[in-house]
Amino acid sequence: MNSTRARNMMAMVQKQSGNIGASLATILFVWAILKDHFPSILNNYIKKHFHKLVRFVSPYIDITFHEQGETFSQNEAFSAIKSYLSTKASSWASSFKADFIKQSKSLILSVDDHEEVIDEFHGVKVWWVLENKQKHSKTQEKMYFKLSFLRRHREFIAGSYIDHVINEGKALALKNRQKRMYTNTPCIDWNNWKIKWNCVYFDHPATFDTLAMESKKKEEIMNDLKKFSEAKEYYAKIGKAWKRGYLLYGPPGTGKSTMIAAMANFLNYDVYDLELTIVKNNRELRSLLNYTSSKSLIVMEDIDCSLNLTGQRQSKSDSESKSNEVTLSGLLNFIDGLCSASGAERIVVFTTNHVDKLDPALIRRGRMDKHIEMSYCCFEAFKVLAKNYLDIDSHELFAEIDSLLAETNMTPADVAENIIPKSREEEDNIADSCLKNLIKALKEVKPVKGEEEERV
Known part of the structure; x- marks a missing residue:
């Protein structure tokens, strides 16, 4: 049993250590056979310092890309790498995860856990592995990609290669993009972005062609959406966050929800259906916003029924005392406060049956930039x-x-x-x-x- 374990450890060391690895592997081989005769304290000491020695002399460097970023939000680099490696997995890996993308009517292969994928860029070879770890036994597994490469290629990998992977991955993700609809849930562990939002694939068939509305009005809305989606440089130039507010108002049954679906399909954006009644306070509302992605519609339907937003804003002392409520002030900050600038290319959509009941501060131009009346059938x-x-x-x-x-x-x-x-x-x-x-x-x-x- 000791011999088998030693051979496995020696193979691992040889992979990481190049020419020096053979000598280190020999030492490890001897230690694995004799370690049962050493006191446990000595074994732990040898193991600890041997690993330090391996890291010091190893010609390899590892970089990890975690699924969650430092602020516990989804790491866009992780998603881009996942898309990029999907094109490499079929060539190198022996175990895959497969996902069917309905719009493209094809299978998308991705790397399975612990499966190694080899990539080569401008003659430099690297190794990718998808790993998971548990920080505590009660938490969900946290995924990360580990990139390994020779130390002498450090500057090239940290610069040109990683830029290449991220850019290619984002382009592939956009090409194979399948829209999703997210709904917020009452959350216990707010350090895990996955359980803040539940998601399903968004497959609503509504388009502007099938939307029951005057053609001139539809054309005006489509032009506005297209102009917004292409205005990244303009928003940067004028110093404003790349976002836009839409207010859809009118009697029930006039197609407000269908309009939202048509907007999402026209722009190829995800939909975040935000249910305000289950959000405990302003802090949780800000946190939910931080976990939304770019290219998305953040939707609050029947805003007049979700919260008591018809009165005047509370004073600071009143709002602080009601820490378990979402206030009008908190919602205003959500729309156009500092936290609203944490993402880009997002549209906030309010719907209401009674626009006259809403606080004017909530729907003024600059917050709800475009007001669209959904009227009776003409x-x-x-x-x-x-x-x-x-x-x-x-x-x-x-x-x-x-x-x-x-x-x-x-x-x-x-x-x-x-x-x-x-x-x-x-x-x-x-x-x-x-x-x-x-x-x-x-x-x-x-x-x-x-x-x-x-x-x-």
Whole structure:
């Protein structure tokens, strides 16, 4: 048993120590055989100082890239390295992790734990290994990549090679990007970013083409989003954080959530669905912001219902005494305070059914830069729905529907519900049947002339 252990340790030392390794391995081999005859204190002393000697004379250097950064947030370098090594794993590794990317309809291979991947750049060879360690038995495993290379290549690796890996990895990640939707959870261990946000793949089919809205308004929003996504140098020039606020307001059923999905698909951004009611205080709110990534939409739906944000801001003493609450002041700092500048290329989206109930300070320009009214269904929006649901561009009943929509407040959600076939009999003449259902519903909603005069 001692001989087997010694051979394994000798092989490890030979790999790390080059020409000097043979001599050190011989010493280690002898020590492994005889160590059972030494007192435990002496064994520990020899082991401790032998490892120091190996590190001192070894021609190799190791650099580690942890999954979590120094502030316990996700390390972008780790993600970039993971993407970069996915292109190398198939050539060198014998064990992989595979993930299916729906948009690209292909498998993405990544390095498995403890599996070594060899890379070569401008004639310099390096070794990558994905490792994990547990700081305490009750905590989750923390992953890190270990990069090993010859000491004489230190400047080249620390400069050109690592820059190459990070840039290539980010480009690959963007190419194979699969959008995700994150939701915050009540958190116990706030030192672990993974349990602050739960995530699933974001696969909502909504686009601006299928969004029930006037084409001119959609074009205006798309132009604004495109301009924002390409404005990195502009924001740096004017000295502002690269972020933008959107306020979507209107009655229920007017497509606010669908608009958010269309925005995410248009920009290819992740979505962070922030539920304010389970955030304990302003400190946790700031912490959640720190764990969001670039290229993301941070969404707070029904902001008027989430918190009591309709009154005046509390004084400092009042807010400090209520340390278990998210205050209006805390939310304002979240949007455009110093902590909001910790990331880049992020859009904050508020939705509300009652914009008049919100504190003006919350939705002023500069915080919510663009206000978008999500209104009742107009005829142009109806034609989009007719194309989506019935695959028709025109029909003899369209003129009557146009007239009724001009005099009736019906949401796009209600219009869509009325043009969905309700039975198999309707499928024989689907367009006629569904449009007649809609006309009937519009006539029931539309008040007769006498009722209108009485209400006035």
